[in-house]
Amino acid sequence: MTPVAHHTQSELDDLKAKAPLLVLDGVTKTFPGVKALDDVSFEVRHGEVHALLGENGAGKSTLMKVLAGNHQAERGQVHLEGEAIRVANPLEAKKRGIVLIHQELSLVPEMTVAENIFLGSLPTTALGIVNWRTLFDRAGRILDQLGCRFAASDKVDRLSIANRQMVEIARALVFTPKVVVFDEPTASLTDAEKVVLFDIIERLKEQDVGIVYISHRMDEIFRLSDRITVLRDGQVSGTLKTAETTEDEVTRLMIGRSLEGRPAAAPGAIGEVALELKGLSCGDLFRDVSFSLRRGEVVGMYGLIGAGRTEIAETIFGLRTPDAGEIRVHGEVVQIASPPDAIRHGIALAPESRKEQGLVLGMSCRDNMSLAQLEGVSATGWLDRGAEQAIYDEYAERLALKSPSWRTPVVNLSGGNQQKVVLGKWLSTRPEILIVDEPTRGIDVGSKSEIHALIRRLAASGIAVLVISSEMPEVLGVSDRILALYHGRLAAEFDAASVTEDALVQAISGM
Numbered sequence: 001m002t003p004v005a006h007h008t009q010s011e012l013d014d015l016k017a018k019a020p021l022l023v024l025d026g027v028t029k030t031f032p033g034v035k036a037l038d039d040v041s042f043e044v045r046h047g048e049v050h051a052l053l054g055e056n057g058a059g060k061s062t063l064m065k066v067l068a069g070n071h072q073a074e075r076g077q078v079h080l081e082g083e084a085i086r087v088a089n090p091l092e093a094k095k096r097g098i099v100l101i102h103q104e105l106s107l108v109p110e111m112t113v114a115e116n117i118f119l120g121s122l123p124t125t126a127l128g129i130v131n132w133r134t135l136f137d138r139a140g141r142i143l144d145q146l147g148c149r150f151a152a153s154d155k156v157d158r159l160s161i162a163n164r165q166m167v168e169i170a171r172a173l174v175f176t177p178k179v180v181v182f183d184e185p186t187a188s189l190t191d192a193e194k195v196v197l198f199d200i201i202e203r204l205k206e207q208d209v210g211i212v213y214i215s216h217r218m219d220e221i222f223r224l225s226d227r228i229t230v231l232r233d234g235q236v237s238g239t240l241k242t243a244e245t246t247e248d249e250v251t252r253l254m255i256g257r258s259l260e261g262r263p264a265a266a267p268g269a270i271g272e273v274a275l276e277l278k279g280l281s282c283g284d285l286f287r288d289v290s291f292s293l294r295r296g297e298v299v300g301m302y303g304l305i306g307a308g309r310t311e312i313a314e315t316i317f318g319l320r321t322p323d324a325g326e327i328r329v330h331g332e333v334v335q336i337a338s339p340p341d342a343i344r345h346g347i348a349l350a351p352e353s354r355k356e357q358g359l360v361l362g363m364s365c366r367d368n369m370s371l372a373q374l375e376g377v378s379a380t381g382w383l384d385r386g387a388e389q390a391i392y393d394e395y396a397e398r399l400a401l402k403s404p405s406w407r408t409p410v411v412n413l414s415g416g417n418q419q420k421v422v423l424g425k426w427l428s429t430r431p432e433i434l435i436v437d438e439p440t441r442g443i444d445v446g447s448k449s450e451i452h453a454l455i456r457r458l459a460a461s462g463i464a465v466l467v468i469s470s471e472m473p474e475v476l477g478v479s480d481r482i483l484a485l486y487h488g489r490l491a492a493e494f495d496a497a498s499v500t501e502d503a504l505v506q507a508i509s510g511m
């Protein structure tokens with residue numbers, strides 16, 4: 001075919017689809033002690049899902065916060081539909097059609113869902129007062145569109161984390177967006193909610209919206225994205241077409257090496273029973289749960305979000321009171337009325353929600369790590385600074401924590417590195433029984449396998465470990481035994497070496 005001056009409509013559509021919707025050019029951003037972004041260029045086309053990938057602390061969230069006006073870059077430019085723009089703050093970005101759905105939730109818990117959705121743009125009457133009827137109607141319609149089962153008039157503090165995430169998404173849809181950035185949107189969503197989210201992304205794509213999708217989950221990235229850009233230490237290490245690459249290639253761009261397979265299960269060394277539950281029940285949350293956990297053993301607790309796994313862990317740790325059954329530690333029946341009781345019995349729980357339960361965000365990394373020690377040994381009162389520093393140094397190294405210094409407030413760490421501080425905090429109590437709830441949520445694939453290996457090493461040193469997870473590769477990779485939970489009951493118990501994926505799926509879905 002010879003080139004001609006005229007284009008057919010479909011060719012024009014094609015050209016439009018290929019012209020970049022958004023271009024970030026040479027963006028550089030420094031924080032005290034860290035060059036978070038170093039000359040980063042990145043583009044998004046109309047109707048494209050562009051995945052952004054990289055290790056914890058690589059600069060993904062920072063790049064998107066520059067785009068959305070949360071941060072100002074020292075150098076670099078942003079072009080939207082060919083026009084150079086400057087965004088001074090998030091509201092300006094939204095008005096231009098750029099919406100960022102944050103990794104850490106930013107809702108006002110005391111307000112209703114509807115108020116949160118329309119925050120900053122509440123519909124008002126002629127008299128300038130909030131028009132509640134319109135507010136609830138419009139919010140209700142958006143919630144319906146998203147398939148949410150809670151009401152616009154519900155208070156946000158009564159919603160689960162997953163539902164709060166849906167409110168964040170609802171909030172983005174109020175503005176007619178041109179570019180929507182999802183920063184680890186599925187970290188706390190159930191499978192059903194993920195399906196809804198993926199549908200929303202499909203619909204946005206059809207409307208020519210450009211989407212940036214940040215996640216550590218390779219399966220999602222390969223399912224959703226058209227292209228992948230990998231960031232490494234604040235620089236772009238490559239942009240690839242998803243259809244033409246592999247997980248292995250992407251991983252190598254991310255961490256500079258391939259991943260080894262499944263960590264070897266520690267052989268032998270399984271000792272006496274450290275923790276035993278007998279007929280433990282707690283209201284509607286879980287019923288008649290019995291199992292034991294031995295020294296040197298890793299037991300995986302697998303089930304869907306909402307199956308009662310976290311509640312069982314919280315009961316063992318003294319955060320909930322059981323209404324029937326008993327807990328034995330080293331063979332003795334114990335009463336655990338509070339977390340300090342649990343810590344005195346050698347039990348530690350690294351919780352799933354780091355922001356609400358795990359960390360004091362304004363405090364330094366080092367002080368956060370020694371917090372659990374203070375909670376446990378309050379009788380002896382103070383911990384000396386030297387010991388604190390030694391704990392920090394040891395666990396920062398073991399967990400490959402990426403932080404400019406021990407002084408850095410936790411709020412300034414990347415999401416995955418905050419999770420590592422939570423783990424360090426509990427590991428450093430040197431527990432005999434360690435419960436970790438979703439230990440690698442938000443953790444990059446490289447650190448994930450390091451954390452799995454660390455869990456195996458902890459078990460090999462004689463600790464009894466209970467790993468709660470909704471990721472099958474995680475429970476399969478790290479456990480000796482697997483407990484499957486369905487609707488608050490133990491549905492089955494498996495030997496991890498011989499169980500099949502099908503058997504696990506059936507057990508947790510009540511088949």
Ligand SMILES: Nc1ncnc2c1ncn2[C@@H]1O[C@H](COP(=O)(O)OP(=O)(O)OP(=O)(O)O)[C@@H](O)[C@H]1O
Nearest residue numbers: 031036056057058059060061062412413414415416
């Ligand atoms: N407000 C801040 N003040 C100081 N340093 C910051 C701030 N925000 C981020 N950083 C630092 O910038 C670097 C990049 O962080 P960023 O949050 O962009 O990482 P990320 O790629 O999103 O990681 P993750 O996968 O863990 O979410 C990190 O070293 C982080 O500690």
Ligand SMILES: [Mg+2]
Nearest residue numbers: 061103414415
């Ligand atoms: Mg991030």
